[in-house]
Amino acid sequence: MKKKATKGILLVQLGTPDSPSTKDVRKYLTEFLMDGRVIDIPYLNRTLLVKGIIAPTRAPKSAKVYESIWDKETGSPLMYYSKLQKDALQEALGEDYHVELAMRYQNPSIELALSKMEGMLLDSIRVIPMFPQYASATSGSIIDRVMELIRKWQYFPALSFVNSFCEDELLIEVIADHAKQHDLAEYDHYLFSYHGLPVRQLGKIDPTGQLKCPENGCEQCKVQTNSYCYVSQCYATSRAIVKKLNLPEGSYSTCFQSRLGKEPWIQPYTSVALKELAESGKKKLLVFSPAFVADCIETIDEIAVEYAAEFKELGGEKVQLVESLNNDPKWIESLRRLAVDAKN
Known part of the structure; x- marks a missing residue:
């Protein structure tokens, strides 16, 4: 019988369109840029700017770029590597942990990931925004959204967040290794x-x-x-x-x-x-x-x-x-350490 996980890890990336179509790219850009932490101007001004100018004009151009990097089998490179990272981290952590992947914008959503974790009655949830350097528009937005959703729960597991890992030893080592290629x-x-x-x-x-x-x-x-x-x-x-x-x-x-x-x-x-x-x-x-x-x-x-x-x-x-961290084993070990070390 499979052991019940007691600790949850939520990895959150920025996001990616569901497809390289203009419609899906416009939807992604709209959700992303309507975030008040990304474009921090009054809501009405932000709405007029994003929905009236930026999203309609940028979506067709961005769709062509997404199409050029989109793989017919694996889809968005960001999604592809994020899934590999999630699966590798789950394997590294073992049965005591349950790892979920979410995107701040579009799918899979933070709301969906947390709804799965809520039903597991976990003792703790650790949120790792996948950005080495902290910024309000990235890590801050993720933390804000998680807190907004989880405050509606009827019980509260121990909740912690990784603020940043800009000088993480293994992260730096992986980047150096990739440069030496x-x-x-x-x-x-x-x-x-x-x-x-x-x-x-x-x-x-x-x-x-x-x-x-x-x-x-x-x-x-x-x-x-x-x-x-x-x-x-x-x-x-x-x-x-x-x-x-x-x-x-x-x-x-x-x-x-x-x-x-x-x-x-x-x-x-x-x-x-x-x-x-x-x-x-x-x-x-x-x-x-x-x-x-x-x-x-x-x-x-x-x-x-x-x-x-x-x-x-x-x-x-x-x-x-220089190739990014992607699914390098040392980066997965770095993620494992971030997941289990509550001091970060």
Whole structure:
């Protein structure tokens, strides 16, 4: 007889459309961008912007990109690797644990995953947002949604959350291992590209409203790790990888991709970094994307295709993307440790 699980682990990724059709992509973009933690403006303004402008205009273009990376058998790369991670973690944890996978936007939903866990009468549930660096728009949104749903339960298991794991030893080791699959000496610059955020959101972690963040982050954020500053944690991850690979000073830089709209986002922008590197005579770039734990549209297309083409047009020769964590056994062990260590 199978042993009853007493501990639940909920892995939550950002999300992916159900299919690469324009209809499903529009639905995904609408749910994603209507989140008040993602576009933090008044609801009416957000509705007009997202439903009236962004989703209708971006959906057809994004659908074509999703179609280019979509596998007929396994579907979205993000979903494919997320399922592998979930299954591998379940095997690593054993029968005492029950692991569920959810997407913050679209399917499988957090609501569906929690409804399954509610009926199991678990002693504890540990939620792991699958983002190494904490941001209100990612990990914060997931935690917010879980708390919103679980407060309706008639009983409350012990509940815990992983805030971030930006300097996790095994995570850094996996990224370094994947980088070493390429001839490091072949590249004349190493670029760490993270997902961007509006600068305005950085200052909102201060409840007094007095914190004003510069567009490229505070200087101290580039050398010290702040548990709630996204920029600080991105630079912390870069430093850890640089140290692990023993990269020489001056051979690497950190930048931020995926801007939306005209307001200032965290700088330097990846597109600007590519231009400056090309102008300085750099020809071959090895690009890391340490904000993602699985290859997805932002890595497979935005970096490996879009930025690669852009860099070549600027006079560069090669952009090589370092594979994400995906289902590397060391990353699964890292997840196992995050799942069982309540101190994180």
